[in-house]
Amino acid sequence: MSQNKGVEILCIGSELLLGNILNSNAKWLAEQLSLLGLPHYLQTVVGDNHERLKNVLSDASKRSSILITTGGLGPTPDDITTETIASTFEAELIESSIIIQDIKSKFKDNFKLPKNNFKQAKIPKGAQIVPNPTGTAPGIIWKPKDDFTVITLPGVPSEMKLMWEKTIKYWLSKSFNSRKIINSKILNFSGISESKLVEMIPDILINKNPTVAPYASLGEVKLRITAQAKTIDETNYLIEPIEDKLKKLFNTNIFSNDNQTLASVVINLLRKRNESISVAESCTGGNLASAITAIPGSSDVFLGGIVAYNNQIKQNILGVPSALIKQYGAVSGPVAKSMALGIRKTFQTDWSISISGIAGPNGGTENKPIGRVEFFIKGEKYQESIQENFGSHRSRSDIQKLSVVRALDRLRLFLLK
Amino acid sequence: MSQNKGVEILCIGSELLLGNILNSNAKWLAEQLSLLGLPHYLQTVVGDNHERLKNVLSDASKRSSILITTGGLGPTPDDITTETIASTFEAELIESSIIIQDIKSKFKDNFKLPKNNFKQAKIPKGAQIVPNPTGTAPGIIWKPKDDFTVITLPGVPSEMKLMWEKTIKYWLSKSFNSRKIINSKILNFSGISESKLVEMIPDILINKNPTVAPYASLGEVKLRITAQAKTIDETNYLIEPIEDKLKKLFNTNIFSNDNQTLASVVINLLRKRNESISVAESCTGGNLASAITAIPGSSDVFLGGIVAYNNQIKQNILGVPSALIKQYGAVSGPVAKSMALGIRKTFQTDWSISISGIAGPNGGTENKPIGRVEFFIKGEKYQESIQENFGSHRSRSDIQKLSVVRALDRLRLFLLK
Numbered sequence: 165m166s167q168n169k170g171v172e173i174l175c176i177g178s179e180l181l182l183g184n185i186l187n188s189n190a191k192w193l194a195e196q197l198s199l200l201g202l203p204h205y206l207q208t209v210v211g212d213n214h215e216r217l218k219n220v221l222s223d224a225s226k227r228s229s230i231l232i233t234t235g236g237l238g239p240t241p242d243d244i245t246t247e248t249i250a251s252t253f254e255a256e257l258i259e260s261s262i263i264i265q266d267i268k269s270k271f272k273d274n275f276k277l278p279k280n281n282f283k284q285a286k287i288p289k290g291a292q293i294v295p296n297p298t299g300t301a302p303g304i305i306w307k308p309k310d311d312f313t314v315i316t317l318p319g320v321p322s323e324m325k326l327m328w329e330k331t332i333k334y335w336l337s338k339s340f341n342s343r344k345i346i347n348s349k350i351l352n353f354s355g356i357s358e359s360k361l362v363e364m365i366p367d368i369l370i371n372k373n374p375t376v377a378p379y380a381s382l383g384e385v386k387l388r389i390t391a392q393a394k395t396i397d398e399t400n401y402l403i404e405p406i407e408d409k410l411k412k413l414f415n416t417n418i419f420s421n422d423n424q425t426l427a428s429v430v431i432n433l434l435r436k437r438n439e440s441i442s443v444a445e446s447c448t449g450g451n452l453a454s455a456i457t458a459i460p461g462s463s464d465v466f467l468g469g470i471v472a473y474n475n476q477i478k479q480n481i482l483g484v485p486s487a488l489i490k491q492y493g494a495v496s497g498p499v500a501k502s503m504a505l506g507i508r509k510t511f512q513t514d515w516s517i518s519i520s521g522i523a524g525p526n527g528g529t530e531n532k533p534i535g536r537v538e539f540f541i542k543g544e545k546y547q548e549s550i551q552e553n554f555g556s557h558r559s560r561s562d563i564q565k566l567s568v569v570r571a572l573d574r575l576r577l578f579l580l581k
Numbered sequence: 582m583s584q585n586k587g588v589e590i591l592c593i594g595s596e597l598l599l600g601n602i603l604n605s606n607a608k609w610l611a612e613q614l615s616l617l618g619l620p621h622y623l624q625t626v627v628g629d630n631h632e633r634l635k636n637v638l639s640d641a642s643k644r645s646s647i648l649i650t651t652g653g654l655g656p657t658p659d660d661i662t663t664e665t666i667a668s669t670f671e672a673e674l675i676e677s678s679i680i681i682q683d684i685k686s687k688f689k690d691n692f693k694l695p696k697n698n699f700k701q702a703k704i705p706k707g708a709q710i711v712p713n714p715t716g717t718a719p720g721i722i723w724k725p726k727d728d729f730t731v732i733t734l735p736g737v738p739s740e741m742k743l744m745w746e747k748t749i750k751y752w753l754s755k756s757f758n759s760r761k762i763i764n765s766k767i768l769n770f771s772g773i774s775e776s777k778l779v780e781m782i783p784d785i786l787i788n789k790n791p792t793v794a795p796y797a798s799l800g801e802v803k804l805r806i807t808a809q810a811k812t813i814d815e816t817n818y819l820i821e822p823i824e825d826k827l828k829k830l831f832n833t834n835i836f837s838n839d840n841q842t843l844a845s846v847v848i849n850l851l852r853k854r855n856e857s858i859s860v861a862e863s864c865t866g867g868n869l870a871s872a873i874t875a876i877p878g879s880s881d882v883f884l885g886g887i888v889a890y891n892n893q894i895k896q897n898i899l900g901v902p903s904a905l906i907k908q909y910g911a912v913s914g915p916v917a918k919s920m921a922l923g924i925r926k927t928f929q930t931d932w933s934i935s936i937s938g939i940a941g942p943n944g945g946t947e948n949k950p951i952g953r954v955e956f957f958i959k960g961e962k963y964q965e966s967i968q969e970n971f972g973s974h975r976s977r978s979d980i981q982k983l984s985v986v987r988a989l990d991r992l993r994l995f996l997l998k
Contacts, residue, residue: 179796181621182765183612184805187604190626195600204598205633209607209624216622223640239776240795241786270972278776298974320798322976377601443888449874450867453888457866460942460977467891468898471860471870474884477928481885481898511894525877560877 169311170203172228174220176235176245177319178211189234189324196328200336201346201392202230212242214251221252225312232332235319237301239280245316246287246304253308255288262293267300294331299323305335344392347399351410352420353385354573361385364413374402382562383569386423416580419573426572427455427462433579434465434515441575442511443469444482444503446494447521447537451564452571467511472503482506495520495532497540497549504540504547516542517571521552523563528556537567539574546578586728587620589645591637593652593662594736595628606651606738613745617753618762618809619647629659638669642729649749652736654718656697662733663704663721670725672705679710684717711748716740722752761809764816768827769837770802771990778802781830791819799979800986801843833997836990843989844872844879850996851882851932858992859928860886861899861920863911864938864954869985884928889920899923912937912949914957914966921957921964933959934988938969940980945973954984956991963995 173193179185190207197204206228210216217236224231236245250257263285268277287293287304294303294317301318308314315332317324353361358378362369368376374391387410391402411418419429434441443452453469456462470481475494478484484502492498500518508516521537528534534556541548554566590610596602607624614621623645627633634653641648653662667674680702704710704721711720711732718735725731732749734741770778775797779786785793791808804827808819828835836846851858860869870886873879887898892911895901901919909915917935925933938954945951951973958965971983 178794180608181611181624182615182807183608183610184796186608191597191600191603193600194598198599205628205630206637207598207624207626211622213622219644220623227636238797240779241783242794270974278774278780280776280780298976298979322799322979379601445867445870449879449883450862450870450886450888451874453862453867453890454871457868457888457890458978458981462866463890466866468894469867469888469890470898471867471874471886471888473870473874473880473886477885481887481927510898561875564875 169227169229170205171197171230171232172224173197173204173207174224174231174233175207175209175319176212176217176233177209178213178242180209181211189319189321192321192325193232193234193328196333198390199346199348200333200340201344202336202340212236212244214244214248217244217248218252221249221314225253225309225314229311230313230315230336232315232317234317234324237284237303237316237318239278239284239300243283249306249308249314249316250288253288255290255308257286258289259285260287260293261285263287263302266295266302270300294327296323297326297330303327303332305332344394345396345399346390346392347396347403348388348390349403349407349421350423351387351389351407351418352423352426353387353414353417354383354419354426354569354576356385356414356417358385361387361414365410368406368409371406374399374406376406383566384426416577419576425455425459426569426576428459430572430576430579431456431459431462431465433576435461437514437579439514440465440467441515441517442467442507442513443516444507444518445469445471446473446478446503446519447523448519448564448567448571449473452517452519452568455568455572467513470507470510478503482510493532495522495536495538497538497551500538500540501542501549504542508542514544515575517575518542519567519571521563521567523560523567524556524558525560534558535563537563537570539567539571541571541575541578543578546581548574548578550574586644586646587622588614588647588649589641590614590621590624591641591648591650592624592626592736593629593634593650594626595659597626598628606736606741609738609742610649610651610745613750615763617750617757619753619757629653629661631661631665634661634665635669638666638731642670642726642731646728646730647753648729648731650731650733651741654701654720654733654735656695656701656717660700666723666725666731666733667705670705672707672725674703675706676702677704677710678702680704680719683712683719687717711744713740714743714747720744720749722749761811762813762816763807763809764813764820765805765807766820766824766838767840768804768806768824768835769840769843770804770831770834771800771836771843771986771993773802773831773834775802778804778831778834782827785823785826788823791816791823793823800983803840833994836993842872842876843986843993845876847989847993847996848873848876848879848882850993852878854931854996856931857882857884858932858934859884859924859930860933861924861935862886862888863890863895863920863936864940865936865981865984865988866890868981869934869936869988872985872989884930887924887927895920899927910949912939912953912955914955914968917955917957918959918966921959925959931961932992934992935959936984936988938980938984940977940984941973941975942977951975952980954980954987956984956988958988958992958995960995963998965991965995967991 291304291306391399503518524534535554539550708721708723808816900923920935941951952971956967
């Protein structure tokens with residue numbers, strides 16, 4: 165790569181210009197370029213318009229060494245990325261039999277390939293195919309002129325990311341291996357707010373190499389420690405003392421040092437102890453079970469759960485006494501406890517978690533506002549009743565997600581004892 | 582505004598190039614431009630770098646009538662937007678006493694104004710000030726050359742949005758009040774692939790006003806019909822005949838004409854029929870229940886469900902005979918049927934859905950590959966056994982999500998009968 169020229173990102177799609185969707189692809193790619201230590205100076209968004217796309221491609225080929233595009237690789241007439249790239253650099257499009265075979269294999273047996281999909285098999289002469297393991301739109305790596313390579317990726321985030329991980333990452337590392345590498349380590353925190361965390365480490369946050377930056381998402385905070393050096397070992401040598409310092413300072417507030425999910429950490433802890441779990445959900449309506457079963461191998465410890473959305477189900481299936489519901493209401497400590505005991509007995513597991521709350525947007529009262537959630541965790545030796553008020557300003561989906569995070573985190577703390 | 586020239590958005594900030602944050606400003610501004618009916622063809626992101634920023638500014642002044650920038654208006658040395666704009670178009674920066682007064686009023690009494698903030702009071706000669714009601718960074722509206730106006734806004738979303746609402750929106754409407762408004766309608770499709778859909782409507786897709794564009798996401802396709810006219814009524818008048826034509830052509834493949842989710846459509850259908858539902862999930866592990874309970878008011882029809890992740894639970898709680906599991910395996914039509922019958926009986930609902938499949942990444946065999954999913958839908962009069970092969974190239978999460986879409990869609994078709 166020449167001096168001062170870098171990698172440029174071009175996202176193609178009218179939906180971005182209409183403001184229909186957030187450009188999460190540009191953010192993700194920018195992050196990946198950072199991790200590889202590649203200089204990235206410019207991002208552009210254009211619609212599915214031949215002339216304007218051509219102008220950007222031509223400009224990019226003058227100012228950047230590498231252009232990564234996303235979008236416009238689909239089978240429909242408004243997907244014009246590949247043909248516009250070919251025409252901008254005056255190359256012939258040729259049909260690739262490898263791509264045709266790949267697309268055919270992805271359609272069902274005996275299904276006639278729609279004519280439109282043949283379009284996806286055409287690439288500029290001399291271009292390298294970037295396989296798409298899950299979709300029908302392959303990408304290309306193509307060098308149409310000196311010191312300029314264009315890489316195309318589909319706009320569907322899951323396909324784009326997988327192709328990056330499987331092909332692009334290695335191609336870029338191999339092609340530009342002389343640069344200083346950037347290496348990051350992520351620490352995941354729970355049970356502490358971003359502002360509280362930041363307040364505790366002013367000295368660490370002004371560090372230069374490694375840098376330490378906080379990121380907050382719903383119910384979770386991350387610290388990213390990023391070091392630059394010539395080798396991975398050297399970056400790790402820079403990262404370790406900071407990591408140790410943070411671990412001492414925050415102890416069990418750090419639930420992972422390799423960006424695992426809370427569910428995954430909890431499953432690993434249960435697997436080590438050879439213990440099983442079941443869940444009884446009301447307001448989270450299956451979200452806790454989903455978070456657990458999102459992890460491959462969760463069946464080792466997770467037997468199942470009951471979504472007791474209706475009080476009748478709480479009574480009939482979980483054995484919650486109707487008098488208890490009448491006296492305390494479905495969202496109450498005693499009912500949550502009865503649900504946890506019920507599911508643990510019925511499913512015969514070592515642990516159980518119950519959740520009952522008011523997720524909104526309706527159903528809140530003065531005594532039990534939206535955002536009030538009751539949890540019960542039951543094990544052989546330990547048990548705990550937890551009440552949370554996540555706040556009635558929160559959305560239904562946020563309250564459901566925060567409840568799942570809290571339930572898993574409390575169980576994790578038990579399992580660490 | 583000249584023919585073919587439009588409004589361009591330029592977001593300035595190295596944090597965007599490092600991938601630290603999503604460019605939500607670009608999305609929001611793009612949406613606002615759509616609502617005003619202003620043509621918007623290009624978005625750019627650059628870092629806080631004088632030379633590169635200058636290049637983009639100069640290019641933009643040739644290809645667009647209006648450039649809206651966000652970011653780089655702060656008091657620190659890396660905030661260089663205003664001075665770079667002035668130097669690009671060779672204008673003098675002058676200190677505005679109005680801005681000085683405004684900034685002073687925003688600092689506490691007797692607080693000495695930090696020297697850095699004086700920088701924010703300097704604007705190009707002839708520029709109009711855009712007041713910032715909540716922050717210290719004002720914006721400008723400035724016409725440095727014929728048919729080119731640059732508008733600067735801060736990068737802080739709340740400040741940017743307020744300044745848009747209070748000043749920019751009116752300035753743009755007044756300056757371009759003869760323009761047409763843009764109005765969109767979205768039709769949601771299920772049970773048809775994007776390529777198949779597109780193949781059926783080549784004539785509609787080349788329509789100019791309204792335009793019709795397809796968008797695909799996992800298991801779902803949308804068509805957006807976008808019309809331009811002087812009034813909302815006129816746009817609807819243009820959209821209706823296209824919508825009617827599509828409805829006739831695709832019939833029940835269209836599940837919503839107002840961008841509802843499948844779960845929401847199914848819940849509304851059940852509510853109209855005054856019927857209830859329960860679910861028994863294995864491989865989807867709570868995802869179907871979650872999709873249903875994501876909808877406020879789902880408790881009207883959804884009683885609950887069982888996540889029978891373990892075979893023992895399928896037997897003990899759902900009453901699936903162990904002989905059936907032994908003979909056919911847990912992922913089989915007979916077991917799915919037994920699960921659906923079991924949950925319907927136990928939960929005493931009008932309808933039930935069961936799902937049992939192999940979501941991967943492990944557990945696939947030659948006879949039952951990853952992606953094989955068995956469904957059973959049971960109602961009073963109707964029942965159906967469905968087998969799907971989503972493909973072993975798919976991720977666990979995709980197979981789970983596709984299963985939920987398929988289950989809800991099949992039930993929807995029953996409910997329409």
